[in-house]
Amino acid sequence: MTSLSGWLTGRLRARLGPAPDARRWIVLDVETTGLDPQSDSLLCVAALAVHLGAQGPSLHAQDSFEVVLRQERMASSDDNVLLHGIGWAQQRQGVPAAQALQRLQGWVGASPVLAYHAGFDRAVLRRAYQLERMRPPRWPWLDLADALPAAFPAFEARSLDAWMRALDVPCARRHQAAADVWATAQLLLKAWPAWQRQGLCSWSDLKGQAEQMRWLRVSASAAGL
Numbered sequence: 564m565t566s567l568s569g570w571l572t573g574r575l576r577a578r579l580g581p582a583p584d585a586r587r588w589i590v591l592d593v594e595t596t597g598l599d600p601q602s603d604s605l606l607c608v609a610a611l612a613v614h615l616g617a618q619g620p621s622l623h624a625q626d627s628f629e630v631v632l633r634q635e636r637m638a639s640s641d642d643n644v645l646l647h648g649i650g651w652a653q654q655r656q657g658v659p660a661a662q663a664l665q666r667l668q669g670w671v672g673a674s675p676v677l678a679y680h681a682g683f684d685r686a687v688l689r690r691a692y693q694l695e696r697m698r699p700p701r702w703p704w705l706d707l708a709d710a711l712p713a714a715f716p717a718f719e720a721r722s723l724d725a726w727m728r729a730l731d732v733p734c735a736r737r738h739q740a741a742a743d744v745w746a747t748a749q750l751l752l753k754a755w756p757a758w759q760r761q762g763l764c765s766w767s768d769l770k771g772q773a774e775q776m777r778w779l780r781v782s783a784s785a786a787g788l
Contacts, residue, residue, distance in 0.1 A: 583675035583703045583766050588613045588620075590677050590748040592740045593684045594649060596634075600686035605660070606649050607631045608667055608688070609740030611748050612674065620755055622748050628670045629741050632691075633657035661695040664688075668700050675766050679723045679747050681706040703766065709773035709780070711750060714757035726750055 591610040597603035612626035634654040657663070678684040681704050692699040711726055712718070720726045727734060727746060730753045734746035763769045 584673045585766060586615050587626075587672075587674045588615065588677060588766070589671050589674045589702075590744050590751065591684055592678060592743045592747065593687050594738070594740045595687055600683055600690060603687075604634065605632055605687050605691040606634070606654065606657075607740045608663070609744045610667070610671070610676075611744045613677075613748060613751060619759070620752060622745075622752070627741075627744075628667060630663045630666060631657040632660050632663045660691060661697065664692055664695060664697060671700065671702060675703040675705065677705045677707055677710075677747075677751065679707045679726075679750075681708075703770070705766070705770050705773055706777070707747065707750065709777040710758075710769055711754055712776050712780070713761070713763065713769075713772045714754035723747070730754075 589610050589612055591608065593605060593609075594607040595603045595605055608628070608630055610628040612623055613620045614623055614626070631649060631653055634651075634657065637651050637654070658666075685704050689699040708723075711720070715729070718726075718729050720729045723743070723746075724737065726732070727750070730750060732746050732749045732753065735742040737743065758764065758769060758772075761772070763772050
């Protein structure tokens, strides 16, 4: 019986992947050639580590990641380039996709990943790994679009720009991955005291609350409220 229990536990851990690092969380953002994660190409990934200590979370600029992926053809429209600022010369001189994705996976390690509208970033990265015949990492993900309302239920912000305005968080240049990541991480720092007052100090607690908030939002939308 004991060996069966151990086998089942091992199988579950293998399916779920490694336990998330409780002391280091990753805020991540991607830039792409368009808005369809199933057809548009990954251009850039930027990420910043949030270190959690006894005094709460802190940002470490030296523990950050950014890479532009090499593009073999110009897939971005002029409007798209104006948005993210990654021109054709920079795209052409980028890092080969497989190498960039391997670096990203090594840098993230066992840390859980946060993003605003994380479903998009997750889908884009999953497809990028699959295109390179690489197994997508099984990182734990949390969507800040669901976690922020748990901290500020009275706010009616729905977009990243709206949250930045509501919480007075500046962004050096919107839709530039590194700047967006830094601003998103600032939102996390602003929300942390409110989460802490609710007892949401661990990844699992915050993840559970975010999923509940998402369920409530989707239910209200379906009901036309």
